Amino acid sequence: MDSQTLSQLLDRVIAELLAQSVAEKNVRVVVTGDDISSLPETLSCLAALEQAGYQLWVSFSHSASQSTLKSACVDALRQRGSRAGFDRSPPHYEALYLPALSVNSMSKIALGIRDNLACEAVFQALQHRKRVIATLHPQCVDSTLPLPLLARLEGYAQVLESYGIALSGKRAAHASPVPVSQSAPAAALPVAGKKRLITLRDIRLLASGEALRIAGNTLITPAARDEIQRRNLTVIHG
Known part of the structure; x- marks a missing residue:
């Protein structure tokens, strides 16, 4: 630094x-x-x-x-x-x-x-x-x-x-989305019941019109919530 x-x-x-x-x-x-x-x-x-x-x-x-x-x-x-x-x-x-x-x-x-x-x-x-x-x-x-x-x-x-x-302190520019080829298949993301944390990267990998299903105790980061609202995506709890 x-x-x-x-x-x-x-x-x-x-x-x-x-x-x-x-x-x-x-x-x-x-x-x-x-x-x-x-x-x-x-x-x-x-x-x-x-x-x-x-x-x-x-x-x-x-x-x-x-x-x-x-x-x-x-x-x-x-x-x-x-x-x-x-x-x-x-x-x-x-x-x-x-x-x-x-x-x-x-x-x-x-x-x-x-x-x-x-x-x-x-x-x-x-x-x-x-x-x-x-x-x-x-x-x-x-x-x-x-x-x-x-x-x-x-x-x-x-x-x-x-x-x-x-x-x-300095935050690295690592909030950009991860390429799909380096992450879990997009088809696996709509059902996220076992994930404890949903980030902006997860939301950006969702296709338009897909719903995100999460458990009741799953955390969603503020940036991910903003992206959900911007894209008008549906979040299903439970």
């Missing part, structure tokens, strides 16, 4: 938080993954928040704690004179921030799985109407990945946004 892109990312993160009119400025931070290469960007974001006057409370996911990421992050913050608290959540906080959100955590949050610290923190924050902001790990927007996987990751990102989570 170049300096201009990082600067824009930091500006947006801070702007999201400054938009809240609050007396206190506690921000809960959960660091995920085990990729040490994401640390410089994470440190830059945290430093920018502290410079804006926010008190940070930093926790680490299991994978981050089991790798060198946690110790490196704590050491770097302390060397910079950070006032951050570690491994505990404040009794009151105004926002939850997830820097360099890992693919694993993003996917689990989108699917409603609550088996790690990041997922539990997100659902707790949403339940209590706290602002949730995340910057995506580069692996979430890696344009070298196969197109079907990129489309799936974009679908997960859109689901997070539908929950009310603000996603900051």
